[in-house]
Amino acid sequence: MTSGLWELVLQGVWVTVQLLFFSSLLATAVSFVVGIARTHRLWIVRFLAGFYTEVFRGTSALVMIFWVFFVLPPAFGWQLVPMWAGTLALGLTYGAYGSEIVRGALAAVDPAQKEGGIALSFTPWQRMKLILLPQAVPEMIPPFSNLLIELLKGTALVSIMGMGDLAFSGNLVRLALQESAEIYTYILLIYFVIAFLLTRVMRGLEKKLKAGVGKAPKKKTAAVRVPEGSGVS
Amino acid sequence: MKWDWSAVSDFMPHFWDGLLVTLQILVLGSLVSFGLGLVWALLMRVPSRWVTWPIGVVTEFVRNTPLLVQLFFLFYVLPEWNITFSALTTGVVAIGLHYSTYTMQVYRAGIEGVPVGQWEAATALNLPLRRTWTAIILPQAIRRVVPALGNYVISMLKDTPLLMAITVLEMLGEARLFSQQNFQFTEPLTVIGVAFIIISYLASLALRALERRLVH
Numbered sequence: 001m002t003s004g005l006w007e008l009v010l011q012g013v014w015v016t017v018q019l020l021f022f023s024s025l026l027a028t029a030v031s032f033v034v035g036i037a038r039t040h041r042l043w044i045v046r047f048l049a050g051f052y053t054e055v056f057r058g059t060s061a062l063v064m065i066f067w068v069f070f071v072l073p074p075a076f077g078w079q080l081v082p083m084w085a086g087t088l089a090l091g092l093t094y095g096a097y098g099s100e101i102v103r104g105a106l107a108a109v110d111p112a113q114k115e116g117g118i119a120l121s122f123t124p125w126q127r128m129k130l131i132l133l134p135q136a137v138p139e140m141i142p143p144f145s146n147l148l149i150e151l152l153k154g155t156a157l158v159s160i161m162g163m164g165d166l167a168f169s170g171n172l173v174r175l176a177l178q179e180s181a182e183i184y185t186y187i188l189l190i191y192f193v194i195a196f197l198l199t200r201v202m203r204g205l206e207k208k209l210k211a212g213v214g215k216a217p218k219k220k221t222a223a224v225r226v227p228e229g230s231g232v233s
Numbered sequence: 234m235k236w237d238w239s240a241v242s243d244f245m246p247h248f249w250d251g252l253l254v255t256l257q258i259l260v261l262g263s264l265v266s267f268g269l270g271l272v273w274a275l276l277m278r279v280p281s282r283w284v285t286w287p288i289g290v291v292t293e294f295v296r297n298t299p300l301l302v303q304l305f306f307l308f309y310v311l312p313e314w315n316i317t318f319s320a321l322t323t324g325v326v327a328i329g330l331h332y333s334t335y336t337m338q339v340y341r342a343g344i345e346g347v348p349v350g351q352w353e354a355a356t357a358l359n360l361p362l363r364r365t366w367t368a369i370i371l372p373q374a375i376r377r378v379v380p381a382l383g384n385y386v387i388s389m390l391k392d393t394p395l396l397m398a399i400t401v402l403e404m405l406g407e408a409r410l411f412s413q414q415n416f417q418f419t420e421p422l423t424v425i426g427v428a429f430i431i432i433s434y435l436a437s438l439a440l441r442a443l444e445r446r447l448v449h
Contacts, residue, residue, distance in 0.1 A: 054430070054434065055430055057433075058429060058430035058431075058433045058434055059391070059426050059429045059430050059433075060390075060391040060392070060393075060394045060405070060429050061391065062394040062395060062397075062405060063394055063405055063422065063425060063426050063429055064426070066405065066408075066409070066422050067422050067423070067426055070412065070418035070419075070422060071418055071419045071422050071423065074235075074418070074419065075419060149297055152299075153297075153298065153299040153300065153301075154299075155299075156299035156300075156301040156302055157299075157301060157395070159301070160301075160397070160398050167299060167301055167302050167305070170302065170305065171305070174305075174309060179313070180305070180306070180309035180310050180313060181310045181313060181314075184302060184305060184306040184309070184310060185306075187302055188294070188298045188302055188303070188306065191297070191298040191299055191302065192294055192297050192298050195297035195298070196297070
């Protein structure tokens with residue numbers, strides 16, 4: 001491979017990293033908003049949040065990407081830059097998975113903690129911010145870490161829409177060289193390295209957050225994909 | 234927003250064709266992933282680093298890299314090595330292989346969940362290793378992992394559209410083809426989006442019922 005082709009791959013890495021960064025930010029925001037909304041005292045808020053989760057978890061990420069790229073522009077009269085369209089589709093889809101993690105971690109906090117907050121006449125918001133979240137967030141990190149890897153794998157989907165990410169640059173190099181084994185091996189290796197680095201960073205984050213509430217991380221966490229059907233894990 | 238019902242009815246025959254292919258991928262892919270996953274899980278228990286280490290590395294690699302690139306790899310590289318499959322077969326192999334790295338962990342958890350007493354009883358009865366596995370351990374292990382395996386079937390359903398990228402005409406492939414021929418994107422894409430939601434919702438209901446029946 002010539003240096004020009006490597007440059008193409010590096011540009012692809014940069015697009016993938018950017019897309020991963022933005023969509024993970026959006027997914028985190030969606031996860032927390034929807035996950036917390038599912039513990040709201042009004043049934044309509046819980047229902048809407050649950051509906052959102054079912055719809056976005058139910059459909060395929062790739063179908064969602066097609067929908068954002070092709071249906072949104074004529075329907076609403078505006079067209080998104082590919083980067084933002086990709087971010088929107090991936091963030092909304094993976095945010096729905098993340099909201100289940102947030103809900104599960106909130107539900108797993110010892111009920112006595114919540115009752116303590118009520119006894120001290122904290123407002124619901126104070127209970128969430130001062131009691132539930134500080135204890136729940138460290139528990140969310142291992143499943144979020146797995147979800148982040150799924151999101152990284154999901155970013156490759158935008159290459160189907162012609163966005164110049166890592167998978168797309170692989171296709172360009174294949175066309176240039178008329179030879180695919182080498183380039184696809186490199187592309188897979190690059191994805192693997194990114195995934196490995198992300199896992200390391202998330203490990204460190206978990207350690208730090210758990211130390212903050214006086215716990216040590218579990219020795220070994222198996223990389224299990226986020227459960228799909230609710231109640232099944 | 235313009236919605237054209239005639240486009241929906243024009244698309245429906247293609248939709249059924251696509252649905253059939255999607256379900257075909259799903260069933261075959263599930264079978265491959267259940268089989269291969271069990272093989273990986275059993276090989277990981279071989280008491281030799283020369284077996285567990287390579288399998289651990291390969292499955293970790295497959296699990297942490299995008300299915301889409303793996304599809305491209307199999308689709309473009311295998312012909313260079315003079316191995317030619319149809320696009321559908323390639324897709325089924327790729328999706329089955331990818332998900333086998335997940336199901337192997339499910340099986341592992343199931344096998345580890347079998348109480349130690351069962352192993353000890355098998356030893357006490359002097360059962361051969363083969364019989365211990367087939368008559369004692371696996372029937373109990375598999376029973377408790379069925380719901381978790383079902384989750385991966387639902388995940389797999391949502392990854393079947395990726396096969397569109399290697400020219401398989403499943404639901405999304407049909408929708409894209411139809412859109413490009415008729416310049417109507419909204420209706421077919423929405424139809425298949427809704428179809429995915431309905432199928433995966435029904436599947437998760439069925440799974441919950443199955444789980445209630447199995448777990449007691």
